[in-house]
Amino acid sequence: MARMGFQASNVAAACGLIDEMRAWRDPATGERATIFLGFTSNLVSSGLRETLRYLVEHRHVSALVTTAGAVEEDLIKCLAPTYLGAFALDGAALRARGLNRIGNLLVPNSNYCAFEDWVMPQLDALLREQVASHDDPAVPPEQKLVWTPSAVIARLGRAINNEASILYWAWRNAIPIFCPALTDGSLGDMLYFHSFRAAPHRLIIDIVQDIRAINTIAVRAKAAGMVILGGGIVKHHIANACLMRNGAEWAVVVNVAAEFDGSDAGASPDEAVSWGKIKPVGGAGGGRGMVKVYAEATVVFPLIVAATWARPGSPGGEGEGGEAGKEHEAGKGGEAGKKPVNGWGV
Numbered sequence: 001m002a003r004m005g006f007q008a009s010n011v012a013a014a015c016g017l018i019d020e021m022r023a024w025r026d027p028a029t030g031e032r033a034t035i036f037l038g039f040t041s042n043l044v045s046s047g048l049r050e051t052l053r054y055l056v057e058h059r060h061v062s063a064l065v066t067t068a069g070a071v072e073e074d075l076i077k078c079l080a081p082t083y084l085g086a087f088a089l090d091g092a093a094l095r096a097r098g099l100n101r102i103g104n105l106l107v108p109n110s111n112y113c114a115f116e117d118w119v120m121p122q123l124d125a126l127l128r129e130q131v132a133s134h135d136d137p138a139v140p141p142e143q144k145l146v147w148t149p150s151a152v153i154a155r156l157g158r159a160i161n162n163e164a165s166i167l168y169w170a171w172r173n174a175i176p177i178f179c180p181a182l183t184d185g186s187l188g189d190m191l192y193f194h195s196f197r198a199a200p201h202r203l204i205i206d207i208v209q210d211i212r213a214i215n216t217i218a219v220r221a222k223a224a225g226m227v228i229l230g231g232g233i234v235k236h237h238i239a240n241a242c243l244m245r246n247g248a249e250w251a252v253v254v255n256v257a258a259e260f261d262g263s264d265a266g267a268s269p270d271e272a273v274s275w276g277k278i279k280p281v282g283g284a285g286g287g288r289g290m291v292k293v294y295a296e297a298t299v300v301f302p303l304i305v306a307a308t309w310a311r312p313g314s315p316g317g318e319g320e321g322g323e324a325g326k327e328h329e330a331g332k333g334g335e336a337g338k339k340p341v342n343g344w345g346v
Helices: 006-023 041-045 048-057 068-079 091-096 109-135 149-160 166-172 186-197 207-220 233-243 269-275 297-307
Strands: 034-039 063-065 099-102 105-108 224-229 250-255 289-294
Touching: 006 224, 006 250, 006 289, 006 297, 034 048, 034 207, 034 233, 041 048, 041 068, 048 068, 048 166, 048 297, 063 207, 063 233, 068 109, 068 149, 068 166, 068 186, 091 099, 105 109, 109 149, 109 186, 149 166, 149 207, 207 233, 224 233, 233 250, 233 269, 250 269, 250 297, 269 289
Parallel strands: 034 063, 034 224, 224 250, 250 289
Antiparallel strands: 099 105
16 A cells, blocks of 8 residues: 555555554653544544544553544434434435434434433532532632543543443543533533523533643653544644644644645644644654545544554554553542542542
8 A cells, every 4th residue: 555656655654653653662661652542523423433432442542632522422322323314415304304414424303312311410410529529628629629521521431331432431441531622512502501400500620620631641751642533623632732742753644624724624744843743753853753644534544443453463552552541630620630540530
């Protein structure tokens, strides 16, 4: 494939860089590289969810960054199915039948009703713990419970208790899932509704703890690799965390966006070099490689995984994701974050 040309050669280059990330060891300590995996919500809506779950289940990555849609779609698929439709189905006709279209996939309104029925009691439980902590005079102010997006996601992963779920395996393997736009989706709708249902109390979710957490993971990494499917916030959040360590050593980006509009999604890896988010390759720059594959992720990423993480005898191995989950205090704020259970304070 490497000598085929066009995007086939870029796919081969991506596989080579991922194998390098996985095989790398710190000469002094033997620690592995920290691998960040970012993906957009539509990929969890699709069947690529199973490929992503495989990577998390077998601890092949250190930390995830995704969007609210991916969090809720992963949970919803544990409650009700998504159906294959067609890109050309009429929107008004689908609306009349209570069907929501994601590309050529269909999600019935009833799926979101099932999600609401399931998630509201989970939010109630989070709020009860928060209120109990804040009302307890024995808990010092600096140790009062404050939830973070990653801690909420971990709790939902534990609660769904379903081995088909990405969230479940991330919780079980202490792999943090960062979601800087947690309110941008059905989960945000649920948080909105819950704020009225629970009044005068209100669930508090602190994004500052999570930016500290992901940036600290990057800073402490002996070497860092980025594997990004899609663009937007998931791409930039990982890249910006790696800025805190003067850039990632490796970067693999898979999307179909072009750079002529100046968007972050379309930006080439070399543009990130100019910002200090990826290290320059060659000389004293410290970078080890970067590539952008111009392709739709559901087509090429299963091939990339089959040629790297899932290939028998390939470098790395299960549990290669490094120490990020162990160091990340992604449980709760205060005392609970200091005494995590299974790597999480939940």
